[in-house]
Amino acid sequence: MRLSEFYIPTLREAPGEAQIPSDKLLRRGGFIRPLAAGVFSYLPLGYIVLDRVEQIVREEMNAAGALELFMPVMQPRELWERSGRWDTFEPQPIRFKDRSGREFCMGPTHEEVITSLIAEDVTSYKQLPMTVYQIQTKFRDELRARGGLIRVKEFLMKDAYSFDMDRDGLDQSYEKMYDAYVRIFERCGLSTEIVRADAGSMGGFDTREFMATSENGEDTIYKCDSCDYASNAECAACRAPEPAEQPAGLATAPEIVSTPGAKSIEAVTQLLGMNADRLVKTLLYSTADGFVAALVRGDRDLNEAKLATSLQAPDLQMATDAQVEELTGAEVGYAGPVGIDDRVRIVADHEIAAMHDFVVGANRTDAHLMGVNVGKDFQLDDYLDLRNAEDGDACPQCAQGKLYGLRAIEIGHIFKLGTRYTEALDGLVQDESGQQRPMVMGCYGIGVSRMIAAIVEQSHDERGIIWPRSVAPFEVVVLLLDPHEDELCRIADGLHDQLQEMGVRVLLDDRPERAGVKFHDAELVGYPLRAVIGKRTKETGQIELQRRRDGVDDTVNVDTAADTVVEMLQDL
RNA sequence: CGGGGCGUGGCGCAGUUUGGCUAGCGCGUCGGCUUUGGGAGCCGAAGGUCGCCGGUUCGAGUCCGGCCGCCCCGACCA
Numbered sequence: 001m002r003l004s005e006f007y008i009p010t011l012r013e014a015p016g017e018a019q020i021p022s023d024k025l026l027r028r029g030g031f032i033r034p035l036a037a038g039v040f041s042y043l044p045l046g047y048i049v050l051d052r053v054e055q056i057v058r059e060e061m062n063a064a065g066a067l068e069l070f071m072p073v074m075q076p077r078e079l080w081e082r083s084g085r086w087d088t089f090e091p092q093p094i095r096f097k098d099r100s101g102r103e104f105c106m107g108p109t110h111e112e113v114i115t116s117l118i119a120e121d122v123t124s125y126k127q128l129p130m131t132v133y134q135i136q137t138k139f140r141d142e143l144r145a146r147g148g149l150i151r152v153k154e155f156l157m158k159d160a161y162s163f164d165m166d167r168d169g170l171d172q173s174y175e176k177m178y179d180a181y182v183r184i185f186e187r188c189g190l191s192t193e194i195v196r197a198d199a200g201s202m203g204g205f206d207t208r209e210f211m212a213t214s215e216n217g218e219d220t221i222y223k224c225d226s227c228d229y230a231s232n233a234e235c236a237a238c239r240a241p242e243p244a245e246q247p248a249g250l251a252t253a254p255e256i257v258s259t260p261g262a263k264s265i266e267a268v269t270q271l272l273g274m275n276a277d278r279l280v281k282t283l284l285y286s287t288a289d290g291f292v293a294a295l296v297r298g299d300r301d302l303n304e305a306k307l308a309t310s311l312q313a314p315d316l317q318m319a320t321d322a323q324v325e326e327l328t329g330a331e332v333g334y335a336g337p338v339g340i341d342d343r344v345r346i347v348a349d350h351e352i353a354a355m356h357d358f359v360v361g362a363n364r365t366d367a368h369l370m371g372v373n374v375g376k377d378f379q380l381d382d383y384l385d386l387r388n389a390e391d392g393d394a395c396p397q398c399a400q401g402k403l404y405g406l407r408a409i410e411i412g413h414i415f416k417l418g419t420r421y422t423e424a425l426d427g428l429v430q431d432e433s434g435q436q437r438p439m440v441m442g443c444y445g446i447g448v449s450r451m452i453a454a455i456v457e458q459s460h461d462e463r464g465i466i467w468p469r470s471v472a473p474f475e476v477v478v479l480l481l482d483p484h485e486d487e488l489c490r491i492a493d494g495l496h497d498q499l500q501e502m503g504v505r506v507l508l509d510d511r512p513e514r515a516g517v518k519f520h521d522a523e524l525v526g527y528p529l530r531a532v533i534g535k536r537t538k539e540t541g542q543i544e545l546q547r548r549r550d551g552v553d554d555t556v557n558v559d560t561a562a563d564t565v566v567e568m569l570q571d572l
Numbered sequence: 573c574g575g576g577g578c579g580u581g582g583c584g585c586a587g588u589u590u591g592g593c594u595a596g597c598g599c600g601u602c603g604g605c606u607u608u609g610g611g612a613g614c615c616g617a618a619g620g621u622c623g624c625c626g627g628u629u630c631g632a633g634u635c636c637g638g639c640c641g642c643c644c645c646g647a648c649c650a
Contacts, residue, residue: 009582011582011583011584011599011600012583012584012599012600012611013583013584013585013599014583014584015583015584016578016583016584016585016642016643017578017642017643017644018643019643019644028583034642036641036642037641037642037643090648090649091648091649091650108650109650138650140649140650142648142649143573143647143648143649144644144646144647144648144649146643146644151649157650159650197650199650209650218649410650413650415650445650447650479609481608481609482608482609484608513611514607514608514609514610514611514612515608515609515610515611516609516610516611516612517610517611518609518610518611519609519610519611520610520611521611523610532609534608534609535608535609536609544609
C-alpha cells in the first residue's frame with residue numbers, strides 16, 4: 001500500500017477533550033473519530049486494526065470448536081419479557097418502536113436471541129455440546145461514556161454461548177473458552193490478570209474477568225502478594241479478623257452524647273475527637289424481604305454487591321430518606337442499631353465482632369451513643385463479609401499474604417449461566433432416557449473495540465503508539481525521503497513490492513513531505529518496523545531499519561533488505 | 573441525575589471580567605519561489621451563522637434567560 005493512495009489524517013495536537021493516552025493517540029494517529037459521546041467511527045487505519053484483533057479472536061474461537069454466526073441488533077420486547085429482563089437489565093437498553101408500534105431494543109447482549117435460536121432446532125443431547133459465537137456491535141445506554149474507546153455506548157463485542165447437557169459438560173466448555181481467551185490476549189500482546197468477578201445483571205457463577213492492567217482502567221482489582229488470589233474489587237473477599245479479647249470493664253450502658261449537625265463519620269470524629277475506627281456506620285437498605293441495617297466500621301466502605309449477594313437480595317436498594325426517618329425516628333445521619341424499628345434486620349461486618357465500646361447513631365436527631373456493645377445493647381442477626389477490600393488487607397485465601405490493588409480495563413468476561421435462560425425460553429432437549437431437560441449454558445464476552453484501547457494504553461511512549469506486530473495496521477513502513485529521486489523511488493518500490501510478495505504487510509510513505517514529518521508520523525502511528533530510504537541509500541547503497549519498540553536498528557544492503565525485514569519481524 | 577469545567581475556521585488557543593469600528597494568533601489547507609535525513613523559510617490566498625433560540629442595548633463573541641453538545645469527578649455499570 002502506498003500512503004499517497006491511503007488515508008491517514010494525523011493531527012499534530014490531540015483534541016482537547018481526549019484525556020487518556022489511548023484516546024489521544026488513536027485520534028491523533030488517524031485511527032478513530034468521535035461522532036457523539038461514546039460513539040466512534042473507525043477510519044481505514046483503525047478499521048484494519050479492528051479487523052486484525054477480530055481475526056485473532058475468530059481464529060482462536062474456531063480453534064476451540066466454536067461456530068461463528070450472526071444475530072440481529074434489533075430485538076423484540078416480547079423476547080426480553082420471556083426472560084424477565086425487559087424492565088430489569090442495567091443499564092437499560094436503548095429502546096424504540098417501529099411504525100406499527102412494535103417495541104424493540106438495540107441488543108446490549110444476546111442471551112435471549114441465542115437461546116431461542118438454538119432452542120428451535122436443537123432437540124436432542126446428540127446435538128450437544130455446542131458453542132456458538134458472533135462478533136457484533138452492541139449498544140449500551142451508558143450513563144456516562146468516558147475514556148475514548150474504553151467506555152462507549154456502541155462497541156464491537158465477541159460474544160459466545162455454550163450449550164451442554166449438564167454441569168460437567170459446561171465445565172469443559174468453559175475451560176476451552178478460558179484457554180482460548182488466554183491465547184487471544186497473549187497474541188494481541190496484552191498483559192492481563194484473570195480475576196474473580198461479580199456476575200452483575202447477567203446472572204451466573206464461576207465468573208472470571210480478564211483484566212488488562214492499566215492505570216487508566218476503570219476497575220480496581222486486588223491481588224495477593226504471596227498466593228494466586230485475584231479478584232475484582234467489587235467482590236474481593238475480606239478475611240474476618242482474629243477474635244479480639246473483650247477487655248474487662250466494658251461500659252455498662254451506652255452514653256448518649258449531643259452531636260448537633262454531625263451527620264457524617266467525618267463530622268462525628270471531629271466532634272468527639274476519636275478515630276473513625278471507633279465508630280460504627282449504620283446503613284439502611286430495603287429489600288423484597290424488608291429492611292436491613294448493615295453495620296461497618298466507620299473508616300470502611302460498605303460493598304453493596306457483597307451485601308446483596310449474602311442477603312440473596314438482588315433487588316437491594318438504599319432506603320429512601322423518608323424510610324430512614326420512619327425507621328429511626330430521626331433525620332438521616334443519626335441511624336444506629338440500638339432501639340431501631342424492630343422490623344429492621346441487623347447484620348454487621350465481621351470486623352464489628354472485634355470492636356467494643358463503639359459509637360453509633362442514637363436514632364435521635366443530633367445525637368450519638370458512645371460505649372455501645374453487641375449483645376448487650378442490641379442483638380445482631382448475622383456477621384457477614386460486607387466491607388470493601390483495601391490495600392494491605394490480609395489475603396482471604398492464604399495465611400501470610402497481603403492484598404494490593406491494581407487498576408485495570410475489563411476486556412473479557414466468562415460466566416457459567418446454568419439453566420436460567422434455557423428454562424425461561426424453552427431451551428429443552430431430550431437426554432439419553434428421553435427426558436426433557438434444559439440445556440446448561442455458559443456465556444463468554446470479549447470487548448473487541450475496547451481491546452484496542454487497552455493495547456494502546458499498555459504499549460505507547462511519548463512519541464506515539466507501539467503496536468504489537470500481530471495487530472499493527474502495517475508491519476513495516478518504508479519511508480521514501482526523496483520521492484523526487486527516480487533511483488530512490490525504484491529502490492523503494494522494489495522493496496515494497498518484494499515485501500508484499502513475501503506476505504509482509506507493508507506501507508510505502510511516498511508522500512512529498514519533509515523527512516521530519518514522515519519520521520514523526522511513523523512514530524505516532526506506531527508501525528513495528530521502519531525502513532528508511534534517502535540520500536544515504538544513494539551514497540552507500542544501504543537501507544536503515546529500526547524497530548519502533550526499542551529503537552534497535554540495522555543498516556543493510558538494498559538487495560538483502562527484504563530478508564532482514566522478515567527476520568527482524570520475527571521478534572515483534 | 574448531582575458537582576465542576578468548556579463550546580470562537582480542520583486542530584490547539586486568545587479575546588468574554590469592564591459591550592464599541594473590518595474577530596485575532598499558532599498549526600494545518602491551497603498557489604508561488606526557495607529548502608530537502610527529525611513536524612522548514614519567505615510571499616500570497618481560501619476558510620468563521622463566535623453551539624442554538626430568545627431577550628436587553630444605538631451596538632452583543634462579550635450582559636440576561638432558556639436549551640443543546642462535549643470533558644472531568646460522583647452515582648451507576650458487561
